[in-house]
Amino acid sequence: MAGNESQEKIKEDTQKLLTKWKNKRGALIMxxxxxxxxxxxxxxxxxxxxxxxxxxxxxxxxAVLTFxxxxxxxxxxxxxxxxxxxxxxxxxxxQGILDAFxxxxxxxxxxxxxDGLFHLQVVRCLxxxxxxxxxxxxxxTYGKNTPADVQKIxxxxxxxxxxxxxx
Amino acid sequence: MVxxxxxxxxxxxxxxxxxxxNLLKMGETFKExxxxxxxxxxxxxxxxxxSGGAASVIDAFKExxxxxxxxxxxxxxxxxxxxxxxxxxxxxxxxxxxxxxxYKEVTPDLARIIVSEHVAPALRDGAEQPLRLSNYLKSKxxxxxxxxxxxxxxxVLARLGHSDPxxxxxxxxxxxxxxxxxxxxxxxxxxxEIIRKSGLRGRGGAGFPTAKKWxxxxxxxxxxxxxxxxxxxxxxxxxAYMDSCILGGGAHAVLEGMMIGAYATGATSGWFYVRAEYPxxxxxxELALKQAKKYGILGKNIFGSxxxxxAELRYGAGAFVCGEETALLESLEGKRxxxxxxxxxxTQKGLFGKPTAxxxxxxxxxxxxxxxxxxxxxxxVGTATSKGTKVFxxxxxxxxxxxxxxxxxxxxxxxxxxxxxxxxxxxxxxxxQTGGPSGGVIPASHLDMPICYEELKKLGSMMGSGGMIxxxxxxxxxxxxxxxxxFTVDESCGKCAPCRIGGYQMLQLVKKIADGEGTQSDxxxxxxxxxxxxxxxxxxxxxxxxxxxxxTIRFFYDExxxxxxxxxxxxxxxxxxxxxxSSIEHEMKKLDERKPDSTLPAAGCSGQCKKE
Numbered sequence: 001m002a003g004n005e006s007q008e009k010i011k012e013d014t015q016k017l018l019t020k021w022k023n024k025r026g027a028l029i030m031x032x033x034x035x036x037x038x039x040x041x042x043x044x045x046x047x048x049x050x051x052x053x054x055x056x057x058x059x060x061x062x063a064v065l066t067f068x069x070x071x072x073x074x075x076x077x078x079x080x081x082x083x084x085x086x087x088x089x090x091x092x093x094x095q096g097i098l099d100a101f102x103x104x105x106x107x108x109x110x111x112x113x114x115d116g117l118f119h120l121q122v123v124r125c126l127x128x129x130x131x132x133x134x135x136x137x138x139x140x141t142y143g144k145n146t147p148a149d150v151q152k153i154x155x156x157x158x159x160x161x162x163x164x165x166x167x
Numbered sequence: 168m169v170x171x172x173x174x175x176x177x178x179x180x181x182x183x184x185x186x187x188x189n190l191l192k193m194g195e196t197f198k199e200x201x202x203x204x205x206x207x208x209x210x211x212x213x214x215x216x217x218s219g220g221a222a223s224v225i226d227a228f229k230e231x232x233x234x235x236x237x238x239x240x241x242x243x244x245x246x247x248x249x250x251x252x253x254x255x256x257x258x259x260x261x262x263x264x265x266x267x268x269x270y271k272e273v274t275p276d277l278a279r280i281i282v283s284e285h286v287a288p289a290l291r292d293g294a295e296q297p298l299r300l301s302n303y304l305k306s307k308x309x310x311x312x313x314x315x316x317x318x319x320x321x322x323v324l325a326r327l328g329h330s331d332p333x334x335x336x337x338x339x340x341x342x343x344x345x346x347x348x349x350x351x352x353x354x355x356x357x358x359x360e361i362i363r364k365s366g367l368r369g370r371g372g373a374g375f376p377t378a379k380k381w382x383x384x385x386x387x388x389x390x391x392x393x394x395x396x397x398x399x400x401x402x403x404x405x406x407a408y409m410d411s412c413i414l415g416g417g418a419h420a421v422l423e424g425m426m427i428g429a430y431a432t433g434a435t436s437g438w439f440y441v442r443a444e445y446p447x448x449x450x451x452x453e454l455a456l457k458q459a460k461k462y463g464i465l466g467k468n469i470f471g472s473x474x475x476x477x478a479e480l481r482y483g484a485g486a487f488v489c490g491e492e493t494a495l496l497e498s499l500e501g502k503r504x505x506x507x508x509x510x511x512x513x514t515q516k517g518l519f520g521k522p523t524a525x526x527x528x529x530x531x532x533x534x535x536x537x538x539x540x541x542x543x544x545x546x547x548v549g550t551a552t553s554k555g556t557k558v559f560x561x562x563x564x565x566x567x568x569x570x571x572x573x574x575x576x577x578x579x580x581x582x583x584x585x586x587x588x589x590x591x592x593x594x595x596x597x598x599x600q601t602g603g604p605s606g607g608v609i610p611a612s613h614l615d616m617p618i619c620y621e622e623l624k625k626l627g628s629m630m631g632s633g634g635m636i637x638x639x640x641x642x643x644x645x646x647x648x649x650x651x652x653x654f655t656v657d658e659s660c661g662k663c664a665p666c667r668i669g670g671y672q673m674l675q676l677v678k679k680i681a682d683g684e685g686t687q688s689d690x691x692x693x694x695x696x697x698x699x700x701x702x703x704x705x706x707x708x709x710x711x712x713x714x715x716x717x718x719t720i721r722f723f724y725d726e727x728x729x730x731x732x733x734x735x736x737x738x739x740x741x742x743x744x745x746x747x748x749s750s751i752e753h754e755m756k757k758l759d760e761r762k763p764d765s766t767l768p769a770a771g772c773s774g775q776c777k778k779e
Contacts, residue, residue, distance in 0.1 A: 025519065026481075028501030033443065033482050060502075067503040067660075069485035070443050087406030087603065087636050088562035090650055124487075124654070127408035127445060128215035129562035130252025130569055141218035 007045050013038060014046040018053045028056055028064060032071060041072040077112040077119030079157045082136040086125030089133040093146075097133050098122065100150035117161060118154070176468065184471035186463030187348065193462075194339030201340075204242040205290055206262040208232075208281075210273070211328060213248035213412055214447055215569075216255035220274070221245075224256050227275035231282040240290060247327035247416020251315060253568035259328070260285060264294030271309040280304065314585040315567045320548060322556050323532045324572045327416035332451055335458045338419045344464060346535035350427050351472040358431040359385065362534065364542035366554035371399055371490070371527030372605065372631045373707070374553070374620040377534075380524050383514035384432040387522035394434040395523040396425050398531055399495060400441035400448065403487035404603030405654065407634030409558040410528035412570050414441065414448035418455035422478065424531030426464075427538060429476050432524060437478035440495055443485065452480050487604070487658035490632075491706045492525045494660065505660045506706035527632070529558055549575035553619035563600075563636035566591045573618075580614040583637055594639040598722070602631030604651045604658075605711035607718025608644065627718040629711065644723040645681050645730060651715035652677055655708060666709030669700040677716060680727060683734045690727055694720065 017034050021027040031054065035046045042065055051058045065071045081101065085094045098109075105113055107120035126134055131143025135150075137157055142149065171179070208228055212221045225245055232238045249257045254271035260281065261267045270281060281304065289298055311317075321327075330337045338344070350358045363378035384394060398421060402410040414421060418439075425437045439452050456478055459465040467475040481499055488494045489504040496518050498504040517523025533555060537545045546554045553575035559582070562568050566588035573582065583589070583596055590596050598608040601618075607628035609616060616622050620630050638647065656670045673696045676689045697713030704710045720727055 026500040029484055029498065030481060030501075033484070056501075063503055064501070067486060068483075071484060085405070087600070087634065087650070088568075090405075091563045091636065091638060091642060091647075123444065124403070124485075125405040125408065125444070126214070126218075127411040128218045128252065129406055129408060129560060130215045130255060131218055132562065132568075134218070136218075143219060 010039065010043050010045040011049050014049040015053065018050060022053055028054060028061070029068070032061070032065065036071060039075075041075050043075075074112075076121075077116050078161060079117055080119045080121065080138055081153075082121050082123045082126070084124070084126050084132070084134040084136070085122045086129065086132075088125075088129035092132040094133040096147045097135060097145055097150060100147035101154075104150055104154055117158075179468040180471045182471075183463060183468045187470040190339055190344060190462055190464070193336040194343070197334070197336035197340040201242065203239075205240045206260070206286060207242040207244055208286070209244045209246050209249075209259040209261065209328065211247070211249040211255060211257040212245040213252075213327075213415055214408065214445075215248070215252035216257055217447070219255045221256040223275050224258065224273050224278050227278035228258070228282060231279045232286075235282060235287055237282070237287065237290065241286060244331050245333075246330060247332050248324070248412040248570050249328035250319075250324070250571060251309065251567055251569040253566075254309060257309070262286070262289045262294070265289065265298070267311060269309045269311055270304075270307050272307060277307060313567070313588075315569070315571070315588065318577075318581060318586050319572050320556050320574045321572045322536050322545075322548075323413060323420075323529055323558055324416070324570065325536075326420065327412065327570075330417070332415065332417035333454055335419065335462065338417060342539055343419055343535075344423055346538035347423050347426050347430070347464075348470055349538055350430050351470055351474055355385065355431045355433065358427060358538070361538060361542050362431070365537045365545040366542075366549075366552075367530065367533055367537060367545070368553065368620065369527055370529035370533070370557065370630075370632070372602065372629055374630060377526065377530055380514060380526070381428055381432050383512065384434065384522055384524040387514055389433070389435070390521040392435065393519075393521050394432065395518045395521060396429045396432070396434040396437040397495070397499065397518065397523055397525040398425055398437065398439045398528060399490065399492070399525050400439060400445075400452075400528045401483045401490045401495060402442055402445075402528075402632055403483075403490045403658075404605075404632050404634045406562055406636050407560045407603060407632050409560050409570060409633045411442070411445045411448045413528050413532050413558070415445070415451050418448075418452040419459070420535055421452075421528055421531045422455050422459060422464075424534035425478065425526070426469075426476055427534050428524065428526065428531065430474050434476070434524065436476060438499055438518070439478065439480045440483060440489075440499055441480065443482040449480070449482065456480060486660075487654070488660045488706070488708050491708055494706065495525065496523065503660070505662045506708070508705060529633070550617060550619045552621055557618070557630070557633060559633045559635045561587050561635050561637070564591045564594075564639045564642070565589070565637035575619045576617040578614065579609050579616050579618060582618065582635065583614070587637060590637065590639045592639050592641070594641060597638050597640050597642060598644065600628075600636040600638065600647065600715070601634065602629040602711075602714070603634045604655045605629055605707065605714055606631045606634075607714045608638075608647070608722055610722040612722075627714060627721055629714070643681075644719040644726050645677065648716040648719045649674070649677050649681050652712065655712040659708065659712070663703075663705035663709060665700045665703040666705065666712060669696045669704070670709070670712050672696060673700075673713065673716065680730050680734070683730060683737060685727075685731045685734050687731060690720070690731065 021031040035042050047061050083098050101120055105118050109122040112119040133145050135142045135145055210225050232241050256273045258273045259267055259269045367377045368374040400410050441449050465477055483489055486504045489498045491506050492513055494504040494506040513523045549555050556572050556574050558572045561571050571586055596611055598610045600608050623630050652674045656674050659666045659670055661667045673693055676693050679685045697717045700713050701710050
């Protein structure tokens with residue numbers, strides 16, 4: 001849970017961000033997109049501010065957030081691994097890639113490692129089917145993967161994260 | 168709303184006329200600018216090539232041109248999708264007086280070699296000298312004479328791969344916004360007539376005639392002074408990325424199509440609904456809207472006419488059902504994307520309760536060329552009832568995987584074997600899946616089938632948005648059916664029982680068969696549930712969800728049959744073993760129950776002790 005200080009910060013940042021959407025009709029989803037863009041997920045505090053500022057009941061915000069796959073209610077790990085399971089990737093062996101991630105990190109779809117470092121999610125079609133099967137890690141795309149590549153990807157990001165922590 | 172005085176309106180019109188002139192001038196300036204260059208390097212920077220590292224390739228080209236002092240002679244263009252995504256990043260070198268040359272799998276190193284060993288000598292020696300390319304460079308050539316390129320007919324994708332999607336001047340120089348200008352000089356009814364004559368049908372899947380939809384909107388009265396146009400860019404079909412590439416390759420064409428529709432129907436503003444998973448498409452729509460506002464393409468009294476229009480962008484949030492038009496409208500209103508029954512149709516009561524026409528990205532992109540070149544030019548292409556071209560994302564186990572645009576009526580054979588170059592594995596082709604989770608399979612026996620709305624429907628599939636997934640003999644059709652059904656069950660909004668319960672139960676049965684536990688009666692039940700869902704589900708998602716299963720049962724019945732037979736055999740063997748087991752158990756029990764015979768001497772005792 002966020003501490004008192006960061007709770008205040010979340011509220012403040014959300015308030016600022018909502019000025020753009022407050023008076024526009026049908027803009028709730030866009031506001032939630034911006035909130036998730038800022039925090040990586042939609043924190044409870046931000047939902048409360050949104051409810052108040054946009055005059056939408058909390059229940060409806062929660063209903064919207066849980067309807068759409070894109071929104072997260074919990075902070076994901078630092079390294080977000082998206083494994084594409086669109087049809088092209090599925091046919092070309094995305095299940096093997098997912099299994100390899102499961103073997104290496106013990107993660108299933110939507111789970112985060114205990115140290116909060118890696119988060120695994122299954123996504124549907126990233127629009128680069130020519131590179132199937134595709135894995136995207138924090139915006140970096142890896143194409144034409146085999147299960148053997150998975151360890152390399154994890155090692156690369158583990159190193160990257162220790163380096164940034166060291167700095 | 169504030170009423171404007173006549174004087175104010177006149178002023179706005181005057182401004183509009185100046186803006187129109189300025190815009191056309193911008194196009195002319197672009198044409199003049201381009202003439203200065205002796206060559207151009209076009210690098211594909213669409214999603215696939217970008218993911219493959221196109222950005223660093225572009226940097227390498229620029230740096231290399233700079234160091235060789237060629238920046239003034241060679242124009243660097245970052246383009247939209249060039250098509251053959253599987254071999255990206257792609258780059259095309261065009262030198263005046265020479266044939267264009269396409270490179271595949273370009274790396275930053277290769278980019279430097281292209282500049283130093285291809286572009287630089289060609290420019291130095293002039294067009295008369297034959298070009299001597301190293302074997303390495305030749306090995307990276309992708310022939311533009313491949314059937315993949317020459318069998319295509321590009322209307323919607325014409326600009327992609329040939330122009331900078333971010334350059335408004337270039338769009339105008341290639342005829343951009345001139346269709347809109349032409350329309351503004353016609354009556355709205357005349358514009359509708361052109362679209363009606365062209366025979367354009369919705370490219371989102373169902374194939375509803377575009378002119379008919381627009382006529383319905385035109386007839387609907389304004390509601391609180393408003394009527395809307397919506398562009399459906401929620402391409403949720405996994406394995407399809409046409410709309411992403413069309414928008415990413417230049418959103419101005421789609422905006423222009425939308426504005427022409429708005430003029431023809433009297434719509435007052437427009438909305439782009441684009442998948443959040445497509446950052447590039449979103450970026451390009453945002454930029455197009457920004458540029459359009461800046462140069463007076465969007466606004467009041469556009470180009471000095473009486474037509475005013477504004478447009479906005481909204482993101483989807485990862486719900487497949489939002490591709491369905493009534494669900495999309497709910498989502499645009501900021502709600503859960505649950506569909507509702509029609510009528511009332513969106514053209515009567517749509518977004519915020521006001522009349523709305525929802526068109527697919529590709530449909531709208533077809534509109535400006537139809538206006539510019541005439542409905543006859545368009546309707547010459549295609550079949551009797553399906554006019555024009557269709558963009559497909561040709562993926563799966565096919566050699567030339569990528570984005571293609573072909574005339575309607577092109578055969579499956581041509582798509583898979585000629586354009587696609589056959590299967591990537593070299594193994595026999597088994598089937599192609601169209602229409603994604605709403606579609607079905609076309610088996611190898613129907614290779615000669617022309618691809619159009621009617622033929623696909625006859626086979627129990629549908630055009631869908633244009634995903635086309637090639638499968639070879641290794642792919643299990645039951646697995647494919649399971650994959651798609653899993654998807655639709657996951658994506659069902661849960662509002663109506665046929666889809667929510669029917670889909671789930673059907674999936675359990677398909678899983679049971681796939682796991683080798685199925686029976687004949689399961690197969691029968693699947694077909695019963697499927698038929699019920701088709702008739703009773705509320706929206707397109709539920710009505711079409713059984714298609715992948717029913718179509719694979721229809722064409723690959725033997726695969727289901729084999730699994731069921733195996734299951735039966737397994738069951739019979741198991742029963743046999745179980746019978747044996749229970750008879751053994753019975754014997755053992757009998758043994759256990761046998762009482763020891765007390766008159767017999769204990770084992771090992773010979774009775775010697777007693778004698779002693």
